[in-house]
Amino acid sequence: MADLLTATPATASAAPSPRARDRRRARRNTLIGWSFILPNFLGFAVLTLVPVIAAFALSFMEWDSYNPPEWVGLDNFQRLLNDESTKIALRNTAFYALGHVPLTMLAALGLALLLNRKIAGVGFFRAAAFFPYITSMVAVAVVWNMLFHPQFGPVNQFLQFVGVDSPPGWTTSTTWAMPAIILTSVWRDMGYYMVLFLAGLQAIPVEQYEAAKVDGAGTWQRFRAVTLPGLRPVTFLVLILLTVQSFKVFDLVVVMTDGGPGRATLVLSQQIYRRGIIEGEFGYASAISLVLFLLVLVFTLVQFWFNNRRERR
Amino acid sequence: MTTVDTAAAPRARGPLALLRRVALYALLTAAALLILVPFLWMVSASLKRNNDVFTIPIQWIPRDFQWANFTEIWTRVPLATYLGNTVFLSLVITFLQVLTGSFAAYGFAKVRFRGRDTLFMMYVATIAVPWQAYMIPQYIMMQKAELTDTFWSLILLQAFGAFGVFLMRQYYLTIPDELCEAARVDGLSEYGIWARIMLPLSKPALASLALLTFVNTWNDYMGPFIYLTSNDLWTIQLGLRSFVGQFDADYAMIMTGSVLSVLPITIIFLLGQRHFIQGIASSGMKG
Numbered sequence: 363m364a365d366l367l368t369a370t371p372a373t374a375s376a377a378p379s380p381r382a383r384d385r386r387r388a389r390r391n392t393l394i395g396w397s398f399i400l401p402n403f404l405g406f407a408v409l410t411l412v413p414v415i416a417a418f419a420l421s422f423m424e425w426d427s428y429n430p431p432e433w434v435g436l437d438n439f440q441r442l443l444n445d446e447s448t449k450i451a452l453r454n455t456a457f458y459a460l461g462h463v464p465l466t467m468l469a470a471l472g473l474a475l476l477l478n479r480k481i482a483g484v485g486f487f488r489a490a491a492f493f494p495y496i497t498s499m500v501a502v503a504v505v506w507n508m509l510f511h512p513q514f515g516p517v518n519q520f521l522q523f524v525g526v527d528s529p530p531g532w533t534t535s536t537t538w539a540m541p542a543i544i545l546t547s548v549w550r551d552m553g554y555y556m557v558l559f560l561a562g563l564q565a566i567p568v569e570q571y572e573a574a575k576v577d578g579a580g581t582w583q584r585f586r587a588v589t590l591p592g593l594r595p596v597t598f599l600v601l602i603l604l605t606v607q608s609f610k611v612f613d614l615v616v617v618m619t620d621g622g623p624g625r626a627t628l629v630l631s632q633q634i635y636r637r638g639i640i641e642g643e644f645g646y647a648s649a650i651s652l653v654l655f656l657l658v659l660v661f662t663l664v665q666f667w668f669n670n671r672r673e674r675r
Numbered sequence: 676m677t678t679v680d681t682a683a684a685p686r687a688r689g690p691l692a693l694l695r696r697v698a699l700y701a702l703l704t705a706a707a708l709l710i711l712v713p714f715l716w717m718v719s720a721s722l723k724r725n726n727d728v729f730t731i732p733i734q735w736i737p738r739d740f741q742w743a744n745f746t747e748i749w750t751r752v753p754l755a756t757y758l759g760n761t762v763f764l765s766l767v768i769t770f771l772q773v774l775t776g777s778f779a780a781y782g783f784a785k786v787r788f789r790g791r792d793t794l795f796m797m798y799v800a801t802i803a804v805p806w807q808a809y810m811i812p813q814y815i816m817m818q819k820a821e822l823t824d825t826f827w828s829l830i831l832l833q834a835f836g837a838f839g840v841f842l843m844r845q846y847y848l849t850i851p852d853e854l855c856e857a858a859r860v861d862g863l864s865e866y867g868i869w870a871r872i873m874l875p876l877s878k879p880a881l882a883s884l885a886l887l888t889f890v891n892t893w894n895d896y897m898g899p900f901i902y903l904t905s906n907d908l909w910t911i912q913l914g915l916r917s918f919v920g921q922f923d924a925d926y927a928m929i930m931t932g933s934v935l936s937v938l939p940i941t942i943i944f945l946l947g948q949r950h951f952i953q954g955i956a957s958s959g960m961k962g
Binding site: 405420511 | 699700702703706707710711713714716717720728729731732733774775776778779781782783786787788789790791794797798801803804805806807808809810811812813814815816831832834835836837839840865869890893894896897900901912915916919926929930933936937940941944945948951952955956
């Protein structure tokens with residue numbers, strides 16, 4: 363007994379105490395962890411994190427590249443409220459979102475329901491639906507611009523064929539340019555969201571369908587009672603992604619209409635680019651980007667809250 | 676036939692079932708054609724004489740094939756330069772993104788240390804911020820560093836994205852920790868585990884990330900549009916866009932250029948289709 367008591371401190375002094383060993387291991391792990399993350403983090407911190415914070419600060423400053431930046435408080439936002447073209451850009455972006463979100467969602471869901479079956483050749487059809495998404499925006503815009511050609515384009519030829527006497531002028535008309543952009547973007551994006559819906563459909567247990575069938579539910583009832591509730595998480599996700607994507611619309615508009623005719627399709631991202639990079643008004647452009655960011659944030663939060671409430675009920 | 680549970684139901688027989696099957700395939704084919712029609716039109720127009728592009732009614736099969744369009748375009752625009760630049764940028768950015776992304780992902784998924792999760796939250800949070808919202812500070816930084824109108828600007832801006840880290844981390848989390856633990860017991864260092872165990876095991880995720888990054892870089896318009904002003908640095912997308920601006924009535928030639936810009940991506944897509952779809956399904960679902 364006496365031996366044991368004296369032996370314990372002796373061994374402890376020879377080897378480090380468990381506490382010290384833990385601390386040393388923790389420090390070693392921190393070093394190793396950081397060494398893995400650092401190569402990416404350096405680039406990420408300098409080129410993404412810093413700009414995100416800088417954008418926020420810049421929106422309260424007046425700065426062009428020649429004069430030193432100056433703190434102006436809310437002046438940029440006041441100016442924003444009176445800037446006709448920013449207001450137009452905001453309205454156009456909202457209009458685009460109102461068309462793009464529901465139409466893409468319906469088309470993607472329809473495609474997913476149609477293609478969620480184990481039949482020969484389904485892989486080909488899925489690939490075909492997905493293909494537009496991976497082609498470049500420039501090629502897409504160039505082709506659709508020709509398809510939408512007011513006089514000779516195949517779209518208007520088809521419309522005339524089915525009896526529309528004076529088909530729209532599409533990208534040459536202030537009223538129809540935005541619908542043309544929306545249609546093109548729905549066509550391009552639906553395959554992407556179809557993939558998400560397909561994954562959601564495959565996550566619904568087959569037993570639920572069988573149980574519904576045993577209970578005598580028809581096709582439509584099964585769709586309403588099993589498919590739609592089962593898809594809710596994916597639908598929510600798609601809704602968020604689509605809304606956010608809509609507010610960010612940029613390259614399609616730039617290559618298809620460049621905001622025209624006039625300012626009929628000018629969108630927020632383009633307005634930031636024009637004011638900031640072309641005209642060099644860094645502060646004011648950052649104020650517009652803050653608005654864009656807040657819009658995206660608010661919609662994400664609203665949808666989140668809405669979904670939570672529905673789930674609780 | 677509008678149900679989604681055909682897999683579970685015993686296959687019905689008889690003429691009615693056959694009829695339904697034929698109807699289903701007809702519907703699917705019609706939908707696929709409708710989706711692919713712009714591409715068919717593009718290919719058809721690229722092989723026509725300029726005057727034959729917009730005919731009424733549409734000539735789907737060109738009257739006489741103008742294969743010469745595909746040789747002539749190389750002399751009309753410096754297409755080889757554009758393609759070379761695009762290939763260079765796409766390869767470099769993809770390589771760096773996959774390398775640093777999977778390396779950092781290992782730190783986030785398999786090494787425990789204080790502050791790790793806070794750090795990862797920062798990554799995730801910036802994914803939610805639209806890049807348009809911080810493109811101005813990025814541009815100012817590049818301008819101050821005198822990197823605008825060089826490939827450096829695009830490489831730096833696109834190679835360290837948070838997306839790659841995120842995608843690879845999701846995949847590494849599905850690989851059991853016991854595997855790393857066993858390797859540690861065997862005396863492998865953390866870097867050894869990453870190189871010899873994680874990388875080989877995560878081939879599908881690496882393929883998804885590489886394909887998505889390559890295609891995104893190849894197709895990117897806004898990056899080169901903002902940063903590259905010299906013609907000899909232009910990518911295929913900028914080249915095609917400027918070609919449209921210069922020769923806006925040269926319909927057939929524009930379509931030839933479009934076909935050539937889409938062709939490499941089409942081949943890559945056909946080869947790696949599965950990885951694309953998996954990458955999107957996993958990153959989207961868990962995002």
